[in-house]
Amino acid sequence: xxxxxxxxxxxxxxxxxxxxxxxxxxxxVDPIARTVAWRxxxxxxxxxxxxxxxxxxxxxxxxxxxxxxTNTDKEQHLSIIHRILQDPIQRNILLGVIAVxxxxxxxxxxxxxxxxxxxALMYVVLGxxxxxxxxxxxxxxxxxxxxxxxxxxxxxxxxxxxxxxxxTVLPIGGLLxxxxxxxxxxxxxxxxxxxxAIVTLGFGEIIRLVLExxxxxxxxxxxxxxxxxxxxxxxxxxxxxxxxxxxxxMVLLVIFTIFVVNRLQDSRLxxxxxxxxxxxxxxxxxxxDKRKTKLVAFSLGAFWAGIVGVMFAAKTTFVNPASFTFLExxxxxxxxxxxxxxxxxxxxxxxxxxxxxxxxxxxLSQYRMLVFGVILVCMMVFRPQGLFPTIRRTxxxxxxxxxxxxxxxxxxx
Amino acid sequence: MTKQPILDVRGLTMDFGGIRxxxxxxxxxxxxxIVALIGxxxxxxxxxxxxxxxxxxxxxxxIWLTPPNGTNKISLNGLKPNQVTEKGLARTFQNIxxxxxxxxxxxxxxxxxxxxxxxxxxxxxxxxxxxxxEQSILEFSYRMLEKVGLADSADEFADNLPYGAQRRLxxxxxxxxxxxxxxLDEPAAGMNPQETLALEQLIKQISREGQAILLIEHDMKLxxxxxxxIFVMDYGKKIAQGIPSEIRANPAVIKxxxxxxxxx
Numbered sequence: 001x002x003x004x005x006x007x008x009x010x011x012x013x014x015x016x017x018x019x020x021x022x023x024x025x026x027x028x029v030d031p032i033a034r035t036v037a038w039r040x041x042x043x044x045x046x047x048x049x050x051x052x053x054x055x056x057x058x059x060x061x062x063x064x065x066x067x068x069x070t071n072t073d074k075e076q077h078l079s080i081i082h083r084i085l086q087d088p089i090q091r092n093i094l095l096g097v098i099a100v101x102x103x104x105x106x107x108x109x110x111x112x113x114x115x116x117x118x119x120a121l122m123y124v125v126l127g128x129x130x131x132x133x134x135x136x137x138x139x140x141x142x143x144x145x146x147x148x149x150x151x152x153x154x155x156x157x158x159x160x161x162x163x164x165x166x167x168t169v170l171p172i173g174g175l176l177x178x179x180x181x182x183x184x185x186x187x188x189x190x191x192x193x194x195x196x197a198i199v200t201l202g203f204g205e206i207i208r209l210v211l212e213x214x215x216x217x218x219x220x221x222x223x224x225x226x227x228x229x230x231x232x233x234x235x236x237x238x239x240x241x242x243x244x245x246x247x248x249x250m251v252l253l254v255i256f257t258i259f260v261v262n263r264l265q266d267s268r269l270x271x272x273x274x275x276x277x278x279x280x281x282x283x284x285x286x287x288x289d290k291r292k293t294k295l296v297a298f299s300l301g302a303f304w305a306g307i308v309g310v311m312f313a314a315k316t317t318f319v320n321p322a323s324f325t326f327l328e329x330x331x332x333x334x335x336x337x338x339x340x341x342x343x344x345x346x347x348x349x350x351x352x353x354x355x356x357x358x359x360x361x362x363x364l365s366q367y368r369m370l371v372f373g374v375i376l377v378c379m380m381v382f383r384p385q386g387l388f389p390t391i392r393r394t395x396x397x398x399x400x401x402x403x404x405x406x407x408x409x410x411x412x413x
Numbered sequence: 414m415t416k417q418p419i420l421d422v423r424g425l426t427m428d429f430g431g432i433r434x435x436x437x438x439x440x441x442x443x444x445x446x447i448v449a450l451i452g453x454x455x456x457x458x459x460x461x462x463x464x465x466x467x468x469x470x471x472x473x474x475x476i477w478l479t480p481p482n483g484t485n486k487i488s489l490n491g492l493k494p495n496q497v498t499e500k501g502l503a504r505t506f507q508n509i510x511x512x513x514x515x516x517x518x519x520x521x522x523x524x525x526x527x528x529x530x531x532x533x534x535x536x537x538x539x540x541x542x543x544x545x546x547e548q549s550i551l552e553f554s555y556r557m558l559e560k561v562g563l564a565d566s567a568d569e570f571a572d573n574l575p576y577g578a579q580r581r582l583x584x585x586x587x588x589x590x591x592x593x594x595x596x597l598d599e600p601a602a603g604m605n606p607q608e609t610l611a612l613e614q615l616i617k618q619i620s621r622e623g624q625a626i627l628l629i630e631h632d633m634k635l636x637x638x639x640x641x642x643i644f645v646m647d648y649g650k651k652i653a654q655g656i657p658s659e660i661r662a663n664p665a666v667i668k669x670x671x672x673x674x675x676x677x
Contacts (some may be wrong), residue, residue: 260537263536263537263539264533264536264537266536267531267535267536267543267547268526268529268531268532268535268536268546268547268550269531269532269533269536270536271515271519271522271523271526272523272526274512274514274515274519275512275515275523275526278511278512278513278514278515279510279511279512279513281468281494281506281510282506282510282511282512283512283523284468284493284494284495284498285466285468285494285495285498285503285504285506285510286495286498286503286523286524286526286527286586286587286590287495287498287499287503287524287526287527287528287590288495288523288526288527289493289495290493290495296533300533394516394518394568395518395551395567395568
């Protein structure tokens with residue numbers, strides 16, 4: 001009886017999909033010859049395809065459900081990556097492989113591939129920055145691209161007017177973006193959730209509109225070109241070498257960012273951010289300064305966006321406001337959500353998938369974005385917690401005998 | 414141990430628009446005692462807690478806190494909740510407010526936040542001072558968990574704990590701030606008799622260690638056996654105060670709880 005019910009449900013869903021895709025799949029209008037071709041066989045394929053996919057999905061869901069039932073709560077089913085990361089030997093092997101792959105990447109692949117990878121790495125850092133704000137502190141920021149723009153225009157303008165080099169501007173761009181983070185933070189201290197999202201969205205648009213319309217300051221929509229590429233002790237590279245150099249710089253920046261963000265996450269400050277995300281009132285009642293904690297989250301998140309902004313300006317040697325639309329913010333947010341909120345490994349993979357996939361889907365030509373969308377929808381349906389959801393750190397506690405109260409003084413001093 | 418005042422509240426008044434939730438309320442707690450604040454539903458007990466912990470700003474009145482071995486009273490008026498906690502009032506909530514997706518141990522570690530100070534620099538460089546501080550947070554928090562009997566589930570997520578354990582975790586988290594006065598807002602609400610009994614023993618044990626406690630509670634058996642003194646509120650006003658036996662016999666209290674007897 002259950003099988004019959006399932007079959008009926010599958011048939012209905014197939015029928016629904018045939019109906020939905022009817023105009024695209026079945027009807028083919030030729031406006032020149034003024035003919036309409038009815039391709040009924042395609043409806044049949046669609047129905048059969050949907051039917052099979054439906055049963056595959058049902059099968060996997062059932063399997064997953066039974067697996068979860070048999071699992072005791074002690075053995076969490078961790079993803080492969082997490083299991084590898086927890087074992088020191090396996091972790092070192094994995095890191096070694098990644099390091100070698102990252103080093104050799106530009107030697108074996110074309111400049112185009114290297115460039116694409118550099119862009120993906122930039123989004124890794126952007127994702128890690130936004131991860132502090134959204135993933136850890138739980139502040140939904142839809143205008144993150146504003147800080148990216150601040151970084152990029154800092155370098156573009158300082159390079160244009162004062163001829164400052166990449167290395168000088170790199171920290172300036174970061175700090176200026178962090179300052180903007182605090183500026184945005186102040187008015188939104190009391191806001192949460194939807195309201196915060198709307199205000200940050202507005203902030204992102206304000207920055208873009210200012211850049212677009214304040215011609216004397218930013219040269220408007222035509223942008224700023226001929227920005228210097230990153231230098232290396234006064235050596236000028238040709239284009240090919242410069243692409244590779246930028247790639248290596250970006251790899252270093254990613255490593256640096258992961259190092260810093262990881263340490264922040266495991267610190268007193270990181271705990272305060274997570275507590276703020278979990279329950280704002282309880283967090284305050286336990287003595288955490290909400291203002292300070294939020295502002296630090298905003299500014300530290302913005303700092304990375306500023307740094308990447310400088311990188312971006314140096315890499316493309318051209319900036320204009322069109323590079324900093326809301327779509328960029330949405331993509332960075334998708335990276336964080338897709339990867340798993342608050343998870344560094346998740347952001348890493350999220351960025352690589354979201355940025356590299358559209359590139360490698362070019363083989364599918366005009367269906368590229370359609371397939372991309374379908375993959376995103378499926379991801380969120382089947383893994384709403386993200387690819388690699390964060391696992392909270394557990395602390396090993398070694399009891400010290402005979403020194404029961406010595407730590408009180410250090411805590412209070 | 415000599416009794417010395419800790420909390421002193423004078424003329425506390427709180428208006429919500431036209432409604433007077435607290436009406437010129439006086440209350441005091443001295444060191445080492447357990448004081449209970451009782452009253453029918455809607456009497457304004459939780460509003461009182463929210464006022465003294467800085468969540469609400471009272472319309473009028475003064476709140477003073479006296480630190481031990483200090484003669485100077487600190488005014489808590491106008492301070493933010495986190496500053497009040499830093500000064501030495503720590504509370505639990507009527508409807509449990511733990512950090513559900515943090516481990517039990519981390520929940521308590523949050524309580525140590527206001528007694529420690531490592532910041533961005535310390536977090537990134539992990540210098541010696543930060544590492545020591547982190548270790549001391551860990552040890553202190555673990556001791557608090559041992560105190561409330563939750564050390565075995567230190568690595569569980571807080572929302573996976575059974576209800577009674579969540580209540581005890583809230584107490585541990587509040588104790589981790591080393592409060593001068595611990596405020597418990599209906600700690601036994603929703604507990605079964607065994608859990609209530611365990612809670613009673615826990616509160617007594619904490620009190621024996623010298624911790625002053627102010628609690629709101631509806632379970633009269635618990636209130637009568639725990640409290641040194643009781644304050645009774647109704648409609649935002651204090652209607653009685655005294656030791657449990659006095660309160661039990663007080664006609665105003667009986668009237669507030671059971672209604673007036675009507676002579677037919």
